[in-house]
Amino acid sequence: MVTDKNEWRQVLTARAIKPTYQRMAILESLSSDAGHPTVRALHARLVRTIPTLSKTTLYSTLELFARKGLVAPLLIDPAEARFDGILTPHHHFFCTSCGRILDLSLSCPNSRRGVVRGHRIDEVHGYFKGLCADCLSAPSSRTRHHPHKKRSPIHA
Amino acid sequence: MVTDKNEWRQVLTARAIKPTYQRMAILESLSSDAGHPTVRALHARLVRTIPTLSKTTLYSTLELFARKGLVAPLLIDPAEARFDGILTPHHHFFCTSCGRILDLSLSCPNSRRGVVRGHRIDEVHGYFKGLCADCLSAPSSRTRHHPHKKRSPIHA
DNA sequence: GTATATGCAAAGAATTTGCACTATG
């Protein structure tokens, strides 16, 4: 388990990313979060440690990490972009009540890359939506994670 | 095959939706489009028939249709919302070159709803990204469908 | 006729860009 700053430094330098203080903190925060945070949530958490951290830096860092393969953007939450720090292929579960995104590793025969009906498959995405186990047992107590979603978008 | 306006009227009234001229046109346009259009594309196509059609109406109509189960919003294209007029479960393929979304009906054992590891599954989504057959054979000639994507979002 | 739908203009929110300042190696 990677825990101290030096380890994050190595992860970054190994991918030819200049290991700044912000990047190490962002990487650490991403890796320790199992809920696949939004940019806003990530920023809210990080400003407690780095009060001057800007959203600009966060966005550019996440884009950089995505290009370097350190994180994968998730298109599940209709309202905001989310990020996945894991590299092994897996499915996701989006709880429409508490807003968390959980990992689901289940076997999927379609998870192979290659060519299907003439189309070259580069990425495979699978996700589910519904109510997570916690929300099923405690219907209203877990509605917190929803930040302040004012919109009621087309995407239910 | 449903082709004339009266048929669309029936589809709408059957779902207790007031069949206005705009709604019938939007429904028809959606159903005849296999590329799962964005709001912008839909609007661009429809204003040729209904010059006064506003994006506001388009958004509210799509939200209404989604609530009534006539269309399903797609979260595949990172830049814009897309819509699927089909109701049978199927996977999608997003071509990162021409931007089209194609249907892929392939068997998937995970497409069942129900309860998985304590979570209640309400929706199942599966999609692929890559280069479609057309773009593979004609690398640059099909790049049209991309409207004017100026952003280069985090989501590759 | 009355309730609902439409459309314009303006607001809201997430994300991107320009540029001066700062930290890294």
Next chain:
DNA sequence: CATAGTGCAAATTCTTTGCATATAC
């Protein structure tokens, strides 16, 4: 030191809201 990163503020784009007019039954 020189290059590359950071952060503030302003700009962009998609989407939603408020309200007056128009349409469906």
